[in-house]
Amino acid sequence: MSQLNNGSNPLALADSHLPSRPNADSKPPTSILPRSDTKINITSQQISAINITESFTAAASALKTGQLVKDEYFTLFEAVGALEIMDSKMDSGHLAPGETLEDEYNVLRNLLPEEVIGIMDQILCHEVAWHIGHPLSQTLFTCLYIERLLWPEPRTLEEAQFSRDLNSRSENPLLYRVLRSYCIATIKACHFVHCMVTGESYYEEEDFTAQLYHRELLPKVSVAEIQTLLDEALSYNDTANISPESKKAIEKRLQFRRSILDALEQDTFPLNARRRPSLSCIPLLQDIKASSQLGKPVNEAFSTKIQRTLASSVPPRPMVTIKLSDALAHFETLCNDATDVGQILATETSEELSTAIWVFMSRKPQPSVYIRALVQSFLLERGTQRVLGRTTTKHFLFSSIAAIVLPKSPILEPANDMVELPTSPQFQMARLLAEFDGKAGQQYINIFRNACLNRCRTRRTLCHLVLDWDTLQADAEDIDGTLRTYTKEEPALYASDQPTYSYPLSSWVYHHKLNHLRQIIQMGFELSIYAPDEISGMYWFLSYICATHISHIDRISFFLERDMHAQEVLSQNSDAPEKSDVKDQADYQKTLKSLFRIYTHLKATDAFSKALHALHTLLLRHKAIAVPQRPYSSDKLRYELRMKPFLSLNVPEPVTFESFREESSCTALSDEEVLEEARMRIGDAKKFWEAVLKAGWSAELVDNPELDRSSKEGKTGTMEMQKGSTTIEGEWSEGVKNVIRACIATSISIVTLKKKLDETRGLEGMKVTFPVPGEKGCWHEWWIVPRVLTVC
């Protein structure tokens, strides 16, 4: 008798089957009792069951209507999530009268080659449906062939058969060689996808459903074994007596499995042990598409009845079907994206990496959850804990600080780490920097990982991150203060009469925090978070953040230039200028150039947002933007809600509602003045954006355009670029060009409005539309440009 334990260990129980004894022991088999008379025999040495049916029913009926007896920690809120047994909508195990638990479909029947092709393509569709977020119970696990292979759980590859009973095994090689190897390779591919996604940050049900229902996707079977199966199937297919078209179709499908399995396995290897990504899957996908007409779908081989046997706390749900052409397109994008990930990996500085990830993740449609997990796995390689498999997080952090605030400083001197004398300033500086790394190292990596989430989550998480960076800034200021006792920094006069210090670490933190704030606002436009009448105010706030950021960059530059000149004077005074002094000056110049790039970008964003603020304000004034009735809210409450991520920050100081209203509504300015402001700003914006485009996507290019461009091309050349896949650099330029197009569209709207206002002083007869991201006429998703048309 098997022991019945009380459910504390789900896995243990899923395996233990309670025995029941049909009365075959005592009765002749001719008189098998009907099901209701079958005796259930559950006994155990440790547990006994007491029948309480009558006493329980009697006690329950003594309760008053509406009275509950419940565990004090059990809430009715939880109860809402309970599945109602015997309700066909809720209870996946409920059988309609006359319905059987198992499907009638015979998985061992002989299949035609066309049916095999049809089933393979159906499986592929289900696999993709799972990739894009549907649960296995509604996709791949509905396939009866896959179910047979996976349950009961096979201990070896040999056990994964359509029938474990040796006597009833199919002799049809199309089934046991071709279809079986295809199914097994699919399952293993799903295993790799599952491991990759669940190993990184993702959102259950938003991005992906990881639930396996206590099944396993052949985790222990090696890829080599499966490749052997596929090879056997391929060689059988070569000699099989079937039509040449079907033969070719089957061959391509098996080869696709082979190649995708290989590619997915590569992604699990350490970064330095990977082969170059292969694009061999893509032509195979086209072959599959071309031969899909040959296939004959077998719908009976897929059933949602499987949900009755899966461990699941969800009601029964319908099968998800997607079109084969969509499924193939998904795989094609996946393969292209996976190749382009190589370009992210090839970036050298943290600035380049950040730009590359942002451009890549802004692709529409966004790269799939597998690819996003893959990028996360690069960012911090699991085994080595190294960024891009190359540098430690500490080095990555320090090189970013060096690139923006401290090109040459005793603080970041690597030799400091070697000093072991506690009284030495070097030792103390190394200690303080290690403390800063402890606080900021992980946070800094998180910025990059955060960009790999789905777009809504990226914005939402930024709102949380920015609070952490606010705290980090205060900590960094303390560390900066202590560092000064070792660097003996002299104060300087900057922007006030009070002498002040450079605060390098907190300046670096503040720079990133302001970046986050800008991204939060801009992604709000991308995700259509703001109501039409809020857009004007949000562009005002964006320009406020940009202006704050510009003055911060100016402050950093001021102290850098001071240090650079001090260094210069020092080396001029020394008798023999050394080579290292020349290099130091070059480092300062490089950092100043980087800052100038950031400055240009901010100026461009600032000017464009000022122009759009003015334009939207004017349209609001003339009621060209509909303001909905909001009887239960006030402008102030809505403002607080909108500014929630920003109001609790120490710096930049939160803007009060009163000053926001005054500044953003431009009450003091006439229509002409507002329009003139818009016209001037948009002219500036276009110039600045053109400068951004000219400066290129990477600071390295600015330093040595000739050399760098050719080496970059060399790099992409080795990445087997092919038609259809684009470079991230190209996408970056296209993005900036789109912003310039949006600037031009804004100018046109301004001119049209000006003409109209000069003539009639009103906007009667004008039609104003606001193309939102995704609509035609929206050039760039961060810039909502009104289109003004004269209606005749």
Next chain:
Amino acid sequence: MDNDSAVKYLESLLNRTFRAHTSDGRMFLGEFKCTDNESNIILAKTYEYRMPTAKAKQDAIERQLAGEGSGKADMTSRFLGLVVVPGQHITKLEVEERKPWELPLRPN
């Protein structure tokens, strides 16, 4: 039974492991959390047990006749989590009792 003693009795059963048999022949094993006056019960961490299918039973009998097995067929089980079993569908209700290790086993 008056209301007070009914509540007292039912409360004494809270969090015990129940086996609720339903009219369609399934059994649900889980921790008793809540009930009302229609004997609807809520069970947490529930497993569903299902009788072997007709075919599985037939196979078991055939195996036994062929002298290969004991004529037993396994019940199938799966984890469901939190469920509510409506009182009207309950055919039998049992509470599990764990015997202390120290005591010698009594004959049933």
